[in-house]
Amino acid sequence: MATFPPLKNDLFLRVARGQPAERVPVWIMRQAGRYLSEFRALREKHNFFEMCQTPALAAEVTLQPIMKFPLDAAIIFSDILVIPQAMGLEVTMEPGVGPVLPHPLKTPEDMSRLTYDGSLEYVYDAIKLTREKLEGRVPLIGFAGAPWTLMSYMIEGGGSKTWSKPKRWLYAHPEESKLLLDKITELTIQYLVNQVRAGAQALQVFESHADFLNRDLFLKYSLPYLARISHEVKKQLGDDAVPMIVFPKGAHYALKELGKLNYDVVGIDWTVDPAVAREQIGPNVTLQGNLDPCALYAPQDKLRDLAQGMVAKFGKQRYIANLGHGIYPDTNPENVRAFIQAVQSA
Ligand SMILES: Cc1c2[nH]c(c1CCC(=O)O)Cc1[nH]c(c(CCC(=O)O)c1C)Cc1[nH]c(c(CCC(=O)O)c1C)Cc1[nH]c(c(C)c1CCC(=O)O)C2
Numbered sequence: 001m002a003t004f005p006p007l008k009n010d011l012f013l014r015v016a017r018g019q020p021a022e023r024v025p026v027w028i029m030r031q032a033g034r035y036l037s038e039f040r041a042l043r044e045k046h047n048f049f050e051m052c053q054t055p056a057l058a059a060e061v062t063l064q065p066i067m068k069f070p071l072d073a074a075i076i077f078s079d080i081l082v083i084p085q086a087m088g089l090e091v092t093m094e095p096g097v098g099p100v101l102p103h104p105l106k107t108p109e110d111m112s113r114l115t116y117d118g119s120l121e122y123v124y125d126a127i128k129l130t131r132e133k134l135e136g137r138v139p140l141i142g143f144a145g146a147p148w149t150l151m152s153y154m155i156e157g158g159g160s161k162t163w164s165k166p167k168r169w170l171y172a173h174p175e176e177s178k179l180l181l182d183k184i185t186e187l188t189i190q191y192l193v194n195q196v197r198a199g200a201q202a203l204q205v206f207e208s209h210a211d212f213l214n215r216d217l218f219l220k221y222s223l224p225y226l227a228r229i230s231h232e233v234k235k236q237l238g239d240d241a242v243p244m245i246v247f248p249k250g251a252h253y254a255l256k257e258l259g260k261l262n263y264d265v266v267g268i269d270w271t272v273d274p275a276v277a278r279e280q281i282g283p284n285v286t287l288q289g290n291l292d293p294c295a296l297y298a299p300q301d302k303l304r305d306l307a308q309g310m311v312a313k314f315g316k317q318r319y320i321a322n323l324g325h326g327i328y329p330d331t332n333p334e335n336v337r338a339f340i341q342a343v344q345s346a
Helices: 010-015 039-046 048-053 054-066 082-086 107-113 121-134 148-154 165-173 174-198 217-219 223-235 254-262 274-281 291-296 299-316 333-344
Strands: 091-095 096-101 140-143 202-207 244-248 266-269 286-291 317-325
Touching: 010 317, 039 054, 048 054, 048 082, 048 091, 048 121, 048 274, 054 107, 054 148, 054 217, 082 148, 082 174, 082 244, 082 266, 091 244, 107 174, 107 254, 121 140, 121 174, 121 202, 140 148, 140 174, 148 174, 148 223, 148 299, 148 333, 165 174, 174 217, 174 223, 202 333, 217 223, 217 254, 244 254, 254 266, 254 274, 274 286, 274 299, 286 291, 286 299, 291 299, 299 333
Parallel strands: 140 202, 202 244, 244 266, 266 286, 286 317
Antiparallel strands: 091 096
């Protein structure tokens, strides 16, 4: 493994591992993105995946929020959809629309189109370069989409209100669905292990579409794959190599099971009450979350109360402050600063 500048702020990593905290660490999902004018300026000149594929650009964008705000962690600039791309599916990012997969998997037979040899070397190069440029300011988080969330994009072909196309597979083609989830899981395990070998110091797995499952579907089509990912990554790297975070957005129906998964941190979405999350997940897992991203539209004094109220409910140990989903593009960056300060002075 490469050597990088020594870490000056390891608070986030210590709390993720369940060690005592002198204050609450904070970072923000989607902290590198369109709410920053610095990001929009670069994005005008480059297409989205070109930015992901160019290590110098990915490193620059990853560092933008770190240079601007006193955040306690960085997250590598990339996207969960690089895995479907590496499996041979075309993905484009259309301004104002979001991701588009022009040739999605329509029937299980289409799975024969998938390949498994797409290179993600550019992500590892971006991670290495970012670790150097961070100069040890804060730890760098690597990430991947969870299998169900990726499967749902690969079948739906883009955003959806209902995700009925991938859900059709779960009901009409359960065995083929499991095969697809298996393939994505295998690739994801290797991808996460390689990110750590390149320099990622923590890993987050985004199950953003748990919203569209119920408890039964989640227990069948999400949880086992999330479990396999953490089990295998830890087996390959060693149990204590890096803390792992799972963010199952909308999985309020399975909090007890999430507490028993082999992840160090469970991310809580903004619909779940912190006290309920702690009660159901238990004391031995660090919780992360969960301010409503829309709370950043509140006046700053109100925002401060909301952020500090959240910290009071979660408690200051075994807790990492964050939003309960990614930040919205029309958020005022000064309110981001107010949110961070409110948490850090709570
Ligand atoms: C579902 C999902 C995606 N991508 C991601 C998820 C899981 C998190 C979540 O639930 O929000 C994860 C993601 N996407 C991006 C990051 C970068 C790191 C970070 O700052 O958090 C991360 C961690 C950059 C991005 N990913 C995207 C942008 C904006 C792209 C642009 O400039 O057009 C960025 C900065 C595009 C993207 N990528 C995706 C969508 C639906 C969209 C369009 C909607 C949107 O823009 O928020 C897929």
